[in-house]
Amino acid sequence: MLGFRRLSALCVAALLLTACGGGGNSAPPANGPEKTEIRIGMLPLPEVAPIQIAIDKGYFTAEGLKVQTELISGGAAAMPDLVSGKLDILHSNYVSALLASASGTVKIKIVGAAYTAQPGNFLLMTKKGSPITEIADMKGHTVGVNTLNNISTLSVSALLKTAGLRPEDVKFVERPFPEMAGALDSGQVDVALLPEPFHQAAAKTLGAVTLSDIFSGTLTDFPIAGYLVTDAFAQQNPKTVAAFQRALRKATELARSDSTQVTAALQKYTKIDQATASTMKLGGFTTTVDPARVQRVADLMLEFGYLKQKFDVSSILAGGASG
Amino acid sequence: MIPRLLFRRPFDSALFCGFLGVTGLLLLAEAAGRLGLVSTVQFPLASTVLVAAAGLAADPEFLLDVGATFAAWAMGLALTVAVAVPAGLLLGSVPAVERALRPVIEFLRPIPSVALIPLAAFVFTERLDMKIAMIMYASTWPILINTMYGLREVDPLAKETLRTFGFGRLAVLLRVSLPSTAPFIATGVRVAATIALILAISTELLAGGSDGIGAFIILAGSSPDGLTLTVAATVWAGLLGIATNGAFVWAERRIFHWHPGTAR
Amino acid sequence: MTTRPPAPTKGLSTRRSFGPRVGTALRAALSRLARLWIVPVVLLVWELATRAMRHPFFPPPSLIVTHMRELWFTGSPATLWLNDTALANFPQSLGRLLAGWVLAGVGGVTLGVAIGRSSLLYRFLDPIIQFGRALPAPALLPMFLALFSTGTRMQVATITFGIVWPVLFNAADGARSVEPGHLETARVFGLSRGQRLARVILPSAAPKIFAGLRLSLSLALILMVIAEFFSTEGIGFQLRAAQRAFDLPGVWGAIVLLGILGYLLNQGFLLLEKRALTWHDAKM
Numbered sequence: 001m002l003g004f005r006r007l008s009a010l011c012v013a014a015l016l017l018t019a020c021g022g023g024g025n026s027a028p029p030a031n032g033p034e035k036t037e038i039r040i041g042m043l044p045l046p047e048v049a050p051i052q053i054a055i056d057k058g059y060f061t062a063e064g065l066k067v068q069t070e071l072i073s074g075g076a077a078a079m080p081d082l083v084s085g086k087l088d089i090l091h092s093n094y095v096s097a098l099l100a101s102a103s104g105t106v107k108i109k110i111v112g113a114a115y116t117a118q119p120g121n122f123l124l125m126t127k128k129g130s131p132i133t134e135i136a137d138m139k140g141h142t143v144g145v146n147t148l149n150n151i152s153t154l155s156v157s158a159l160l161k162t163a164g165l166r167p168e169d170v171k172f173v174e175r176p177f178p179e180m181a182g183a184l185d186s187g188q189v190d191v192a193l194l195p196e197p198f199h200q201a202a203a204k205t206l207g208a209v210t211l212s213d214i215f216s217g218t219l220t221d222f223p224i225a226g227y228l229v230t231d232a233f234a235q236q237n238p239k240t241v242a243a244f245q246r247a248l249r250k251a252t253e254l255a256r257s258d259s260t261q262v263t264a265a266l267q268k269y270t271k272i273d274q275a276t277a278s279t280m281k282l283g284g285f286t287t288t289v290d291p292a293r294v295q296r297v298a299d300l301m302l303e304f305g306y307l308k309q310k311f312d313v314s315s316i317l318a319g320g321a322s323g
Numbered sequence: 324m325i326p327r328l329l330f331r332r333p334f335d336s337a338l339f340c341g342f343l344g345v346t347g348l349l350l351l352a353e354a355a356g357r358l359g360l361v362s363t364v365q366f367p368l369a370s371t372v373l374v375a376a377a378g379l380a381a382d383p384e385f386l387l388d389v390g391a392t393f394a395a396w397a398m399g400l401a402l403t404v405a406v407a408v409p410a411g412l413l414l415g416s417v418p419a420v421e422r423a424l425r426p427v428i429e430f431l432r433p434i435p436s437v438a439l440i441p442l443a444a445f446v447f448t449e450r451l452d453m454k455i456a457m458i459m460y461a462s463t464w465p466i467l468i469n470t471m472y473g474l475r476e477v478d479p480l481a482k483e484t485l486r487t488f489g490f491g492r493l494a495v496l497l498r499v500s501l502p503s504t505a506p507f508i509a510t511g512v513r514v515a516a517t518i519a520l521i522l523a524i525s526t527e528l529l530a531g532g533s534d535g536i537g538a539f540i541i542l543a544g545s546s547p548d549g550l551t552l553t554v555a556a557t558v559w560a561g562l563l564g565i566a567t568n569g570a571f572v573w574a575e576r577r578i579f580h581w582h583p584g585t586a587r
Numbered sequence: 588m589t590t591r592p593p594a595p596t597k598g599l600s601t602r603r604s605f606g607p608r609v610g611t612a613l614r615a616a617l618s619r620l621a622r623l624w625i626v627p628v629v630l631l632v633w634e635l636a637t638r639a640m641r642h643p644f645f646p647p648p649s650l651i652v653t654h655m656r657e658l659w660f661t662g663s664p665a666t667l668w669l670n671d672t673a674l675a676n677f678p679q680s681l682g683r684l685l686a687g688w689v690l691a692g693v694g695g696v697t698l699g700v701a702i703g704r705s706s707l708l709y710r711f712l713d714p715i716i717q718f719g720r721a722l723p724a725p726a727l728l729p730m731f732l733a734l735f736s737t738g739t740r741m742q743v744a745t746i747t748f749g750i751v752w753p754v755l756f757n758a759a760d761g762a763r764s765v766e767p768g769h770l771e772t773a774r775v776f777g778l779s780r781g782q783r784l785a786r787v788i789l790p791s792a793a794p795k796i797f798a799g800l801r802l803s804l805s806l807a808l809i810l811m812v813i814a815e816f817f818s819t820e821g822i823g824f825q826l827r828a829a830q831r832a833f834d835l836p837g838v839w840g841a842i843v844l845l846g847i848l849g850y851l852l853n854q855g856f857l858l859l860e861k862r863a864l865t866w867h868d869a870k871m
Contacts, residue, residue, distance in 0.1 A: 044545035071541045076831050080444035103833035105643045149831045174817050178549030179729050182365030201547030220485035271546035340710035365731035423625050433849020435809035438842050441830045445644040524723040557726045564721015
C-alpha cells in the first residue's frame with residue numbers, strides 16, 4: 001500500500017511540475033527560439049523522412065534547435081505524451097488530432113504538414129484469386145486496417161460510399177502492417193489497406209492483388225498526417241515553432257526534389273532496407289497544411305460519426321502552418 | 324565436479340537434458356513451418372528467427388536497447404523491493420493496518436498495468452519514470468504478499484523468547500521475523516523480477532520511447548520483415564528472463580542454503 | 588496440511604438460544620462492514636482531490652460512476668441493469684477469461700505435478716518453461732494470431748499461456764514436497780499409481796495449487812485486456828476504444844470496472860477455495 005501512496009505522491013508531484021514548468025527554459029538568446037531542445041515523437045513511417053533529413057543536413061541546428069526523436073506506437077496513443085510534456089512535437093494522423101481536439105480533453109495546434117496521399121502510396125489489396133474484384137464486392141467481408149477509428153477506417157468508409165456501401169457493410173479488424181500479409185494469406189482478413197512498402201512486399205511474397213488505389217480519383221490528395229504541438233506550447237514558444245517550420249519546410253522541399261535523400265534517411269530511422277526503399281513511390285511530402293483539405297477530413301469524420309458536430313479546422317491551425 | 328558432469332549418465336545432467344528439450348522444441352517448430360502446418364507468411368520459421376536473433380546480437384543499436392530495458396528493469400525492481408518489503412512487513416506485523424487496507428489492495432491488485440499506461444502517460448513527464456512506475460505497480464504485489472505470508476510462518480516461540488528477554492517489537496521484527504521471512508521475500512522478488520521485465524518491455528511497446536526492446540519492436544513494425552525482427556527481439560527478451568531468473572535462483576541457493584524451502 | 592486449524596465444531600452454537608444467535612450474526616455482519624471503512628474514506632479523498640485539481644484527465648469518481656452508468660448500466664433489472672453494450676461485451680470477456688483460467692488450471696496442474704514428480708522431465712523442460720514465462724504477452728500476440736487466427740480461440744490461448752506459470756510452478760513445488768513417508772505408507776498399503784496421485788500427491792499439493800490458481804485469476808484479467816487488443820468487442824476493446832476517442836471518463840470507467848471485476852473474482856475464488864479445502868480436510 002505504501003507503494004501506491006508513494007506512487008501517488010510521485011504522481012501529484014509530477015502533475016505540479018507539469019503545471020508550473022511549462023516551457024520553463026533557461027534564459028533564451030534575444031532573437032533565438034524560446035525552447036532550443038525539442039523532442040519529436042514519430043512513427044517509423046516513410047512520411048516523416050523530412051525530419052530525419054533536417055537532422056542530418058543540420059537544418060534544425062541552423063535554426064538553433066537541438067532535436068531528439070522518439071518512437072511512438074500511434075498518434076492517439078502518444079497524445080498524452082504531448083500533453084505531459086514528454087514530447088514537444090508529435091507526428092500524428094489528422095483523424096486522431098481532430099478527435100483529440102473535438103473531445104475537448106486536449107488543446108492542440110497543427111504546426112506543419114507531413115504527408116498528403118498520392119496515387120500508389122496506399123493500396124487496398126486482396127489475396128490472389130479472391131472473388132472480391134471491385135469495391136461493391138467488399139460487402140460483408142473483413143477489412144484489415146492498422147488502427148480502428150482512424151484515417152484508415154475513415155478513408156475506406158469514404159471509398160465504400162462511392163460504391164453505395166456503408167461502413168457497417170464491412171467488418172474492420174485491426175492488425176499491424178507487418179502481420180497484414182499473413183492475415184490476408186490465411187483469410188483472417190479479406191481485404192487489407194496497406195501503405196508502402198508493405199503493399200509492394202505483399203505483392204511480391206503473396207502475389208496479392210490490388211483492389212483499389214484508394215487515394216486516387218475522388219479521394220486524391222487526401223491529407224494523412226501533420227505535426228502537432230499543444231496550444232500552450234505554441235503560445236509560449238512562437239519562435240521555436242517558426243524555427244521548426246522553416247527547417248521542416250526546407251527538408252520537405254529537398255525530399256520532394258531528391259528521392260535519394262529520402263532513401264538514405266529511411267535507412268536511419270526505419271528498418272526498411274535499401275532495396276525495398278528504392279521501389280517506393282512516395283512523393284507526398286507536403287510543405288504546408290491545406291486548410292480546405294483538412295476541413296474535408298473533418299467533414300468526412302462528421303459524416304461517418306467520428307465527430308458529433310461540425311468542427312472548424314481553422315481553429316487548430318497554428319500561424320505559419322498553411323504557408 | 325567437472326568429471327562428474329562428463330562421465331555420469333548424460334540424463335543426469337540438467338544442461339544436457341535442457342539442451343535436448345530446447346532442440347526438440349525448435350525442431351518441432353521448424354517442422355510445423357516446413358510442413359505447412361503454420362504458414363511462413365504468418366509466422367516465420369524457427370531457423371529464420373534464430374538467424375535474425377543472432378544478427379541482432381551483433382547490432383549495436385539493439386544492444387543499446389537491451390541495455391536500456393535492463394537498466395529500467397533493475398531500477399524498477401530495486402525501487403519495488405525498497406517499497407514493497409517494508410510495506411509487507413508493516414502489513415504483516417500490524418493486523419489492524421492490514422485489515423483496513425485489504426479492500427483497497429484487493430481492488431488495485433487486479434487492475435492491469437497495461438490499462439494504466441494511457442493514464443500514466445498523462446502524469447509522467449519522463450519516460451524512464453513512467454516505465455519504473457509501471458514496473459513498480461505490477462511487481463509490488465508478489466513481494467508484498469510473500470512478505471506478509473512469510474511473517475505468518477515465523478516461529479512464535481522464537482519471538483516469545485526474545486520478547487521475554489525484554490526486546491521491543493522492532494527488535495523482534497529485525498532479529499527474528501525479518502531473517503526467517505527472507506527466503507519468502509526472495510521468492511517474491513524472483514517472481515517480481517520476471518513481471519518487471521515483462522512490464523518494462525510492454526510499456527516501451529505500448530507507450531513508445533527512444534530506446535528499449537519494446538521501442539525496437541515498434542521500429543521493426545516499419546519493415547515488411549517486421550514480424551521476424553519482432554519475434555527475434557522477443558527471443559532475446561526470453562533469454563534475458565532466463566538469465567535473470569537463473570541469477571536469482573543461484574543467489575537464493577547461496578544465501579539461503581540452510582533453509583529447507585529453497586530446494587530448487 | 589497438518590498445520591491447518593481444526594474447523595469450529597457445530598455443537599457450541601446449537602446450544603445457544605435463538606436471540607443471541609441473530610445478535611451475533613448481526614454483529615459479525617456489522618463488524619465485517621466496519622472493516623470496509625477505508626472504502627468511503629478513499630472515495631471521499633479521491634473525489635475532493637480530483638475536484639480541486641479540475642484536471643480533464645482526472646475526473647472525479649462521481650463523474651466516472653455516472654459515466655459508467657450511462658455506458659453500461661441503463662438496462663432493465665432483469666439483466667442486472669446491464670444494457671445492450673454491456674451484454675455484448677462483458678459476458679464474452681468473462682467467458683474467455685474463465686475458459687483461459689480453467690485451461691491454465693488443468694494444464695498447469697498436469698504439467699506441474701509431472702515435472703514435480705519426475706526430475707528427468709524437469710531437467711528437459713526447465714529451460715523452455717523459464718523462457719516461456721519471461722516472454723511479454725503483448726509481443727506474443729503475433730504468434731497467437733498466426734496459430735489460432737483471430738477471435739475467441741486466440742484470446743483464450745493468449746490468456747492460458749500468460750497465466751499458466753504460477754499454477755505450474757506451485758503445482759510442481761507442491762508435488763515435489765510431498766512427505767516421502769506418506770507415499771511410502773501408500774505404497775505399503777498397495778495403492779496404485781493413480782490412487783497415490785489422487786489420494787496423496789494432489790491433496791498434499793492442494794494448498795499450493797490453490798495459491799497458484801488465485802494468482803492466475805488476477806493475471807487472467809490482465810491477459811484478457813491484452814488479448815482483446817486486436818478484437819472488436821470485450822472489456823479490453825472498450826478500454827482501447829475509449830482511449831482512442833479521448834473519452835477519459837470512459838478510460839477510468841473501464842479501469843474501475845476491471846478493479847471491481849478483479850475484486851469479485853478474487854472473493855468468489857476465496858469462497859470456492861474454502862469449500863474445496865474444508866471438503867478435502869473433512870475427507871482426510
